[in-house]
Amino acid sequence: MWSQSQQDEPWANGGEPAVVDVRGLRMRYGSKDVLTGVDFSVARGEVVCLLGPNGAGKTTTIEILEGFRMRSAGQVRVLGVDPARGGEDWRARTGVVLQSWRDHARWTSRRLLAHLGGYYTPYSTPHRARPYGADEVIAMVGLEELADQKIATLSGGQRRRLDVAIGIVGRPELLFLDEPTAGFDPHARREFHDLVHRLSDLEDTTILLTTHDLTEAEQLADRILILAGGRIVADGTADQLARQVAGEAQVRWSRGGEDFVHATPDASAFVRQLFAQYGDEVADLEVRRASLEDTYITMVQQHESGDADRAATTFKEVAR
């Protein structure tokens, strides 16, 4: 497995300091543990996707990294700073794409981008001129024709594009996106993916995004982190994860009206044992090679049926 977190120093590949370094991150709301020990790091210029079922703690994790939420325990470094104590200078180097719903209804996109971009002017450096001009960033998200309309008149998808524009207007070194394509049509989604690639390739922007959609994670990310049961259960490129789960077979069956799924490297032995144990009670038997998608869907199902711990071990089993 391709994991930075076991190293002692917050260095990513190439000896450069990691942009994001998280170790032993825990979060507890009342008596409920949402994060039980999250470890990962993100190197400069990487696009990393935090993938997981709804309620797995993706938003909590990203909000802790954004400095919007206090953690219960653990070490977190974002651009070399603890986000709980990140000042305004640190803030200027990050970009956050928020999911808004009716703010600034009377403003036009152009006016709002010019205003919010203005806050970054004092943080402009010869190396990184800040902010983008309003026109430039409007063109980047394809809102040219709507730039002078009241924001209240934008559709949900158009509004999300404005959210992205606001997130990048300060030319961030690190960009956070929480479920960025929720509510996008397929066309807007593809344009958004192009934009992410462009930001990462041309602007050297490090990008951390969350999604519950595996396909999107595969298309966007250099590396996928799967969050389940309060911890990272898989960490690698889409190919690495696919290779880890291939070679495993997935056995599905039902017994007494209840459905079961088991991943195993030796399906024959497992099925033989299954019949030896339960005989005629076993029904609906199905054996097939697990794809990454199968494994992920199994995990999501287990998570949604309230069994977060079992969901977390699904990947452990297949990843050996």
Next chain:
Amino acid sequence: MNPTRHAVRLGLARGWTEFKQSLQSPQDQGFYLFWAVAVLTYLLINRNNEVEGTTLLLPSVAMPSIIGGLVAFSVVMGPAFSLASEREDGTLLRAKAVPRGLVGYVTGQVVYQSLNLLPSVAVILVPGFLLFDELMHRGVAGWLTVSWVLALGLVATLPIGMILGSLVKSTQMVATWGMLPIMVLAGISGIFYPVQQLWGWVQVVAQVFPMYWLGLGMRSAFLPPSAVALEIGGSWRTLETVGVLGAWALVGLLVTPVVLRRMARRQSGSQVEAARQAALQWVR
């Protein structure tokens, strides 16, 4: 470039933009129209009533009192609603996500809410002067008094609105914790009838809050010297007006930054999302 001063400048521009946008908004225009019609109708119905113990007509006495009450009402309710709803809809979170954005946001709010006072007062005063005779008995000196009472009243009440907007759980709670108490205060603060007609302890309560003093200050600006007989102790109590309003302003300036910081610290995307879900539920 000093980044904080830069953010303040952006905030000033932000407040001005919001003000212009508000003037162009049919929603806000409707709100002003509603106020103007309500107040002027009340005054027109009572236009021939003489105020007891004077030769003054009711509109002459009621107009300054209502202006004073209106200042307290709009400068408390305006920022309270703005802050509560903009915390829910993500405006505040946007400010938090840009460097020194909160400095700009708060500056913008102060500018916007202060400027809002002008149309609120103008929609009542301008037609009032056209409809009624003898409103201003003090000439230039009177207008000067109007200006300082407005300015001091603004500084005294704006923080109350901001604190209220920061503390309430949701926008709907602004009505409960803001609107209701202010309605009660308007009833006991000598806006619609002399405060002396009420029980002693109610008079004391009324004189703790800025609304009574705003009304008194306005009456001292508009009414002839003889009308002082209508007031408690037969005096305009200018020093006391400055003292009480000044004290509220001072407390406000000390407490507001603390409360605003606390509110901003708690602001996160999940909080906005939770508010969105709550609002959807509420509309259903």
